[in-house]
Amino acid sequence: MANPIRGSGGAAIGDTHAANLLFVLPYLVVLIVLLLVPLGLGIWLSFQDYDMLGGWSGSVGLDNFRNLLDDPIFPGTVRNTVVFVLITTPAFVGLGLFLALALNDSLRRSSVLRAVFFGSSVLSVTIVTLIWRLVYLPDRGLAADILALVGLHSFDPVTSETWALPAIAVVTVWWIIGLPMTLFLAALQQIPAELYEAAALDHASRFTTLRSITLPSIRRTIAVVAVIEIVLQFQLFGQALLITGGGPNNHSRPIVQFIYESGFRDLQLGFAAAASQVLFALMLLAALGQMWLSRRGED
Amino acid sequence: MTNLSLRQVSKRFGHVEVIRDLSLEIPAGEFAVFLGPSGCGKSTLLRMIAGLEAPSAGEIHLGHMRIDTVRPGDRGVAMVFQHYALYPHMTVRQNMAFGLRNIGTPREEITRKVAEAAEMLEIAPLLDRKPGQLSGGQRQRVAIGRAIVKQPQAFLFDEPLSNLDAALRSRTRIELARLHQRMQTTMVFVTHDQVEAMTMATRIVVMNQGRIEQVGTPMEVYQQPRTRFVAGFVGTPAMNFLPVARVEERGGHTVVRLPDGTEIATLVPADRLPSGDLTLGIRAEHIVPVEGAEARVIVIERLGERTLIYADLRDGSTVVYDEPGDVRLEIGQPVRLAFDGTAAHLFGPDGMTLRG
Numbered sequence: 001m002a003n004p005i006r007g008s009g010g011a012a013i014g015d016t017h018a019a020n021l022l023f024v025l026p027y028l029v030v031l032i033v034l035l036l037v038p039l040g041l042g043i044w045l046s047f048q049d050y051d052m053l054g055g056w057s058g059s060v061g062l063d064n065f066r067n068l069l070d071d072p073i074f075p076g077t078v079r080n081t082v083v084f085v086l087i088t089t090p091a092f093v094g095l096g097l098f099l100a101l102a103l104n105d106s107l108r109r110s111s112v113l114r115a116v117f118f119g120s121s122v123l124s125v126t127i128v129t130l131i132w133r134l135v136y137l138p139d140r141g142l143a144a145d146i147l148a149l150v151g152l153h154s155f156d157p158v159t160s161e162t163w164a165l166p167a168i169a170v171v172t173v174w175w176i177i178g179l180p181m182t183l184f185l186a187a188l189q190q191i192p193a194e195l196y197e198a199a200a201l202d203h204a205s206r207f208t209t210l211r212s213i214t215l216p217s218i219r220r221t222i223a224v225v226a227v228i229e230i231v232l233q234f235q236l237f238g239q240a241l242l243i244t245g246g247g248p249n250n251h252s253r254p255i256v257q258f259i260y261e262s263g264f265r266d267l268q269l270g271f272a273a274a275a276s277q278v279l280f281a282l283m284l285l286a287a288l289g290q291m292w293l294s295r296r297g298e299d
Numbered sequence: 300m301t302n303l304s305l306r307q308v309s310k311r312f313g314h315v316e317v318i319r320d321l322s323l324e325i326p327a328g329e330f331a332v333f334l335g336p337s338g339c340g341k342s343t344l345l346r347m348i349a350g351l352e353a354p355s356a357g358e359i360h361l362g363h364m365r366i367d368t369v370r371p372g373d374r375g376v377a378m379v380f381q382h383y384a385l386y387p388h389m390t391v392r393q394n395m396a397f398g399l400r401n402i403g404t405p406r407e408e409i410t411r412k413v414a415e416a417a418e419m420l421e422i423a424p425l426l427d428r429k430p431g432q433l434s435g436g437q438r439q440r441v442a443i444g445r446a447i448v449k450q451p452q453a454f455l456f457d458e459p460l461s462n463l464d465a466a467l468r469s470r471t472r473i474e475l476a477r478l479h480q481r482m483q484t485t486m487v488f489v490t491h492d493q494v495e496a497m498t499m500a501t502r503i504v505v506m507n508q509g510r511i512e513q514v515g516t517p518m519e520v521y522q523q524p525r526t527r528f529v530a531g532f533v534g535t536p537a538m539n540f541l542p543v544a545r546v547e548e549r550g551g552h553t554v555v556r557l558p559d560g561t562e563i564a565t566l567v568p569a570d571r572l573p574s575g576d577l578t579l580g581i582r583a584e585h586i587v588p589v590e591g592a593e594a595r596v597i598v599i600e601r602l603g604e605r606t607l608i609y610a611d612l613r614d615g616s617t618v619v620y621d622e623p624g625d626v627r628l629e630i631g632q633p634v635r636l637a638f639d640g641t642a643a644h645l646f647g648p649d650g651m652t653l654r655g
Contacts, residue, residue, distance in 0.1 A: 194384035197351050201446075203372030204397035212397070216388040 045273035047073040064274035070176075074275060076250050078282070080165055084254065085233045085286065087169040092221060092229045096180025101214075104188045114185070118178030123223035125238035126174075132171045134156075135244060164244045164252040171239050176232075187221035188214070213235065223294035227287050234283045236278045255279045301375075301452040302327040303348065308357030310343055317343050317567045318359035318509045323355070325487065325502075326386040333489045334496040335506035337534070338370070342457055343554045344506075345489045349455050350380050361452055367497065372401070377446035382462065385430040385445070391417075392426040395445045402603070403488075407630055409448075416444040419478075436467045444535045456488040460495060468609070472498050493533050505529045521655075523602040527646040536607055539618045543579045543645075545572065555579055558614040563640040567653050575648035580637055581605060586620035591637035594618070596630055610634055 034123055049060045068074045103110040120128070135142045136158050144154035157167035168189065199209045215222075237256040240246060246253030255275060263272030303325040317340045325331045332342035332401040344436075346352040348359055350371030366374040375396075387510050392413055397451055399409045417423040420440045439459060440625055446454055456475075460468045463649055476499050484568040496503045497517045505512040505520060513525040522532035530538045543555035546562060548569035555577060556562050563579065594610035597617065606622045620636060622628065645653045 190385065194380050194382055195386060196386040197349075197371075198378070198380060198386070198445075199397075200351065200371040201376070201378050202350060202600070203401040205401070208401060212389075213386065216386075219388075255498070 042273050042276055043188070045270055046277045048266075048270045048273075050270040050273075051271055052263075060270070063211045064271050065272060065278075067276055068278065073248055073253065074255075074258055077253050078278070080250075080252060081234060081236060081254045081256075081279075082282070083213040084165055084236050085230055087166060088172055088233045089226055089229045091169070092177065092180045092202055093214065096225060097175055097184050097222070099177065099181045100184030100188055102209075104185055114181070120174060121178035122175050126242065128171060128175045129242035131237055132167075132174075133173055136167060136243075139228060148254045158244050159248050161248055161251040164248060168236070168239050168243055168252055171243065172233070175184045175239075180229065183221055183225055184218065190293075219294065223291065226290050226294070230290055231283055234279060234286070248271045254283075300483055303331075303349075303453055304360040304486065305344075306358045306360070307414050308344070308347065308354045310347060310352065311355045316509060318347075318354075318641075321509070321511060323511065323514070327443060327485055328483045330476075330486045330488065330501040331504060332496040332502075333487065333504050333506055334491070334493060334502035334532070336491055336510075339506045340472055340509040340635040341489045341491075341506050345378075345455050345457055345487060347374055348374075348453075348487065350374050372398075375452040376455055377449045377451035378457065379439075379442045379446050379459045381458045383430070383442040383459075385428050385438055385441055389421065390427050390429055391433070391441050391444075394430070394441060395448050398445065398449050401588060409613055410641065412450075413444075416447045416620070419447070435463055436471070439471060441462060443475075447482075449645050451484070453485040453487060456486065458490055459488075460490070460492070467496075475499060477600060484488045493537070494592065497533070503533075505532065507532075508520045521654075524580075524644065525652055527578060527650040527652070528654070530644060530646070533580060536583050536619045538580045538582050538644075540646075541581075541616055541618070543577050545577060555645070557592065557612065557638075559612045561612075561638070563638045563643060565640045565643050565645055567645045570655060573649075574646045577653075578647075579638075579642040580646060581642065582620075583621045585639040585642040586618060587637045587639065588620065588622065588634050589637050591635050594636050596628055596632045596634060599628060599630060608634070609638045610636065612636075 024085050046064055047059055047061060049057045049063075051057070071238040083297050103117075123131075136156065137146055138156040139154050143157070147154050149204075159165035160167075195213055195217070196209065199213050204212065235256055237260065240252050240254050241257055241260075242250040256279070259272045259275045259279070262268050262275060305321060305323040307405065308318060308321045309316065316531055318505065318563075321344070333344060335341045343352060347367070349356050349368070350369070350436065354367055357367075358365055359592055361375055385641060389397065393414045395416060396409045404412075413426070414423070417426055422437065422440050425433060425437060425441070433441065442459065451510075460471055463471060472495060475488075479499075482579060488495070488499060502514060502516055503520045504514050507528050513520055513529045515523070515525075520529060520533050524533065524538075527540070531540065541557055543557055543563070546552060546556045547554045551568055551570075552565060553567045553572060553652075554562055554564045555568045557579070565579075588608075592612055594612050596608055596610050598609040600607040600609070600625065604607055604624050605628050606628075607619055608622050608626075608628060609617055609619050611617050618636065628634075647653050
């Protein structure tokens, strides 16, 4: 080795030293034990006939996946989950950006509102769903009151095949809109004020400034928020379980609930693991697709 | 060709008054430089002309139009920012065309104007690059190009050379001066660097603490500073200031005595001198190392073509004077210094220059 630079302690930059491994060991252990092993185990499980009561009864190849296709409920949960992601992700990006633009100033009113909008993010899913069960109460809930104000009949979205999933989407957006808003606020504050001043001297209208200065400057954050939300919203579970229980007639049952019920109610671990792999693949594809889209926009 | 006129302009930020009742006429076609230390209000003044800050009181007129009440884009001014403020996601061409597109200029005209400006500034090969792919000097040219294509009635420059290295800065100074000669447009340039002010300005506006200390051509400001502040701020090295006592009147002029006993005959009329402490101001080039006050060399600064010698007088006060570049002197060496009283200035206790 050609003279590595030596520090005062004798350790060399660029020199491999067994003791250096100690510094990354804690992280490596967590990564391997809590992430890589379960991931590998899950993939292996998805090709096995593994019952929590009966135990392991051998490899079944792709049978679990074939059974998923033929399952009367699973394809519907995939559809529900994809629809849910398609509703919520644009809402998180659009509404989060709107709130950030509206509250990006140093007024006291804005800082109070920022705290208010972020506040709901700290609530647990049980509290959030409890609040919204009350809001959705037919005849007496807030939603019914608002509908009555505009002269519409009250109805219960929770028991409607059409409205159950959108109702859960509304709950979800209300619950965690704070994170995208905060990410967008951070990005907006990175834009140099001089750019806006130059735009003002360049006769740019508010709309032109938004389109030509603001949005291009935060393009990366928009992509990040979209990917984060795609990954998060594919994992919809608690809200659906607690508000509709997946009903009515499976119209709001997400994939994770299906996995939970197959694995921990029906105790078919191999089958549940196969469904998990489908979810994993969907999330990966969607996230990659989003990244490809945003990169193509940059060129 | 449009003149710029500031009438009793004030600016307050909360309780802090940064510009106080300031009036100034900048004739059409002039290259005016606002010169002053950080925080003197010169950038705020420029930003008020640009429309990026609103005056708390007063009026700003450009030609026959009052502009302090209209939006920045409608004022007929173009600004070059300290950090250039180029739009990072747009190409050089798009950066330069943005302002023209926003006012609905026909496409062919935009193309022509951008091409002309790019030609003039020698940035034509860079038109399809983005600002991130340019050097500091190239960005600077693009920022100037973006201002030129708008054909404004006045150019505003906010310390545009401060991010360039020394060599590039002096080259850009020359280019800006040439640009001004070619375009003959009113230009307002803000800087804290007195070399930039001296080399480019038609007139320098020296500012301090929100007020104008002096307005004059570079040589007026250098040779006849109106206040002690101007005398100390303009010129390198800074003017020597020494406390003096008035001793007598000779032929109607004042003779003063330095703390070490040296007497200097000035050209300042002896009548109407204020009471109180006086300060003598004398530039390095007006102190000559011949018979005179005793001093001892403490620092030698070699600049190449000349050498600055810092020497302590007998009473301990330090003065700086000029020697040729190749002078042979050593630290600690005794010298004798003569002060050219005819070129010296006298300042009263209020900091004003005393003259006849």
